[in-house]
Amino acid sequence: MNDENTVPASQASTVLNLSTDSGFYTDWKQEYQLDTEQAILSAGRTESIMLSTTRLISTLCTLLKLPHSVEFSSIDTLERFLVTVIDDAEGTSARNFVQQMPLYVFSVLSLVSKFFDAHVKLDPRVLEQILQQYAPNLPWSDKRMLELEFEVLKKLNYKIKHSLLLGAVERFSKEFILTLGIARKDFVGSIGVKLLRVVYAQKHHIYSSLRPSIKCEDMFVRFKSNKLILAAATVTAMLKFCGAVQERVVDQVVNQLSNECFVEPKNIIFLRDAILNVFN
Known part of the structure; x- marks a missing residue:
């Protein structure tokens, strides 16, 4: 991948969790449906802030040697928090909050790290130095x-969640790429994490490039708010880096993913091409 477009890795050995234990329950898509509805209500409110904060979180995870699960979940958690703050803040209050953003990034990283492992405590001296x-x-x-940390928890009703985008990419990679036998498991996992970092950092640019092609604003907002479709497009993009060049193989995966996401195959291809264009 092009270094210019790749967000720094948190650990060189970090890969997707592609174990046989998916961690999903029977009606796992219900959570994604609820997330889409919530994202529609807050669409566009955080785009001007999330690009820089996404890069900051990825950089901090590199320095602190935090796993990608903490990295992506922290990005999602911070965005959920920002939505609640933007709803409440106005004028000077909002500007003051943005100026304090690095402190909130640190607090979210600390919270999510402890959520995943109660024994984890980020070294305050290292945090202060950074x-x-x-x-x-x-x-x-x-x-x-x-x-x-308490302020963030209170705003989020004391709920910290795993990254839904990461979870769907892991599940789809295991089910629709590993089964093809085109690449080793560790390679698929490594490519998945690197591509996800680019998708997170460039999400606003990716969707903005598609906006002129979608006439209906409501349809576009729903499209870009759906993490399942974004995960499907990300996994389809992974096929290219895993060496899947046969059109028949790509079409097979796209059709399977379209059934999973309840969307036409062309919509996944549409978004996949926008992701791949980031590297051109």
């Missing part, structure tokens, strides 16, 4: 960090 590089003028203390 913060001095990114925002030397922001006040820092352990007390301040705890206050922000």
Whole structure:
């Protein structure tokens, strides 16, 4: 992949979780349907902020050696938090919040890390050193960090979630790429994580490039709010990097994914091409 478009990896050995235990329950798509409806209500509110914060989270996960599960879940958690803040904040209050963003990024990383492993505690000295590089003028203390963690938890009704996009990409990769036998499991996992980082960082650009082709605004908002379709397009893009060049093989996977996502195959191809265009 082009280094210019690749967000730094959190760990060189980090790969997707492609074990036989998917971690999904029978009606696993219900959560994605609810997420889509919520995303539609908040569409566009965080786009101007999420590009820079996504890159910051990925960079911090590199420095702190945090796994990709924490990285992507932190991005999603921060975006959910931002939606609630934007709903409540106006004018000067909103600007002050944006200036404090690095502190909120740190607090979300800390929260999500502890959510995945109760024994994890980020070293406050390391955090302070990193913060001095990114925002030397922001006040820092352990007390301040705890206050922000509580603020985030309260805004999110004390609910921290795993990344839905990551979960769908892992599931689809296991079911529709590994079964083809075109690449080793570790290679598929590594490509998946790298591509996901690009998708997260370039999401606004990816969807903006498609906007002129979709006449109905409501249809476009629903399309870009659906993480299942984005996961399907990401997995379809992974086929190219895994060496799947036969049209018959690609069509087979796309058709399977379209059935999973209840969407026409051309919509997945439409979004896949926009993802791949990031590398051109």
